[in-house]
Amino acid sequence: DGGITQSPKYLFRKEGQNVTLSCEQNLNHDAMYWYRQDPGQGLRLIYYSQIVNDFQKGDIAEGYSVSREKKESFPLTVTSAQKNPTAFYLCASSQTGATVAFFGQGTRLTVV
Amino acid sequence: AQSVTQLGSHVSVSEGALVLLRCNYSSSVPPYLFWYVQYPNQGLQLLLKYTTGATLVKGINGFEAEFKKSETSFHLTKPSAHMSDAAEYFCAVSEQGAQKLVFGQGTRLTINP
Numbered sequence: 001d002g003g004i005t006q007s008p009k010y011l012f013r014k015e016g017q018n019v020t021l022s023c024e025q026n027l028n029h030d031a032m033y034w035y036r037q038d039p040g041q042g043l044r045l046i047y048y049s050q051i052v053n054d055f056q057k058g059d060i061a062e063g064y065s066v067s068r069e070k071k072e073s074f075p076l077t078v079t080s081a082q083k084n085p086t087a088f089y090l091c092a093s094s095q096t097g098a099t100v101a102f103f104g105q106g107t108r109l110t111v112v
Numbered sequence: 113a114q115s116v117t118q119l120g121s122h123v124s125v126s127e128g129a130l131v132l133l134r135c136n137y138s139s140s141v142p143p144y145l146f147w148y149v150q151y152p153n154q155g156l157q158l159l160l161k162y163t164t165g166a167t168l169v170k171g172i173n174g175f176e177a178e179f180k181k182s183e184t185s186f187h188l189t190k191p192s193a194h195m196s197d198a199a200e201y202f203c204a205v206s207e208q209g210a211q212k213l214v215f216g217q218g219t220r221l222t223i224n225p
Binding site: 004042103 | 146148153154156157161211212215216217
């Protein structure tokens with residue numbers, strides 16, 4: 001079945017540590033996105049990539065980094081510079097020129 | 113810049129009653145509009161979308177929404193609520209031809225038996 005797989009579903013991190021969230025898609029989509037979700041704030045765009053080896057900052061990129069070495073993969077690293085990383089992170093993808101985004105099941109990151 | 117405002121962070125209706133979730137948008141260009149649903153600890157699922165053409169769009173699970181340009185609104189409705197409709201609903205906007213979505217704050221829908 002085609003879809004977007006995010007792993008792990010739950011992740012715990014100690015303060016000061018970097019952590020990488022995985023996102024893989026087998027939909028053959030060109031564009032991929034990372035969103036952060038906090039209660040009452042909706043989804044905010046962190047980074048997006050429209051083609052391999054290229055990505056752009058979204059609205060809240062500070063403290064995050066990404067890579068896009070393969071079409072199907074778009075990992076997100078939450079660095080120690082992110083002051084409030086506890087949140088629900090959603091990965092999405094879409095076909096070039098299409099407006100509909102398909103979402104993964106999310107990763108809940110908690111800093112302990 | 114585009115923005116979306118969802119009126120009411122929490123809406124509660126009785127089973128069988130009308131569901132109305134409000135969404136207003138701001139866009140300097142003709143928008144594409146979307147409604148997504150999210151169940152607890154899950155990703156988002158597309159309910160329906162408006163791009164061009166007919167302003168009344170029908171989606172999955174009996175939901176529909178009407179694009180009203182004069183009111184810059186895209187309210188989501190369902191004639192008769194079901195317990196399984198309890199979830200969080202997000203309205204989103206994008207520019208025509210663009211791929212970035214701008215989301216509203218979300219509305220949590222509760223269904224009372």
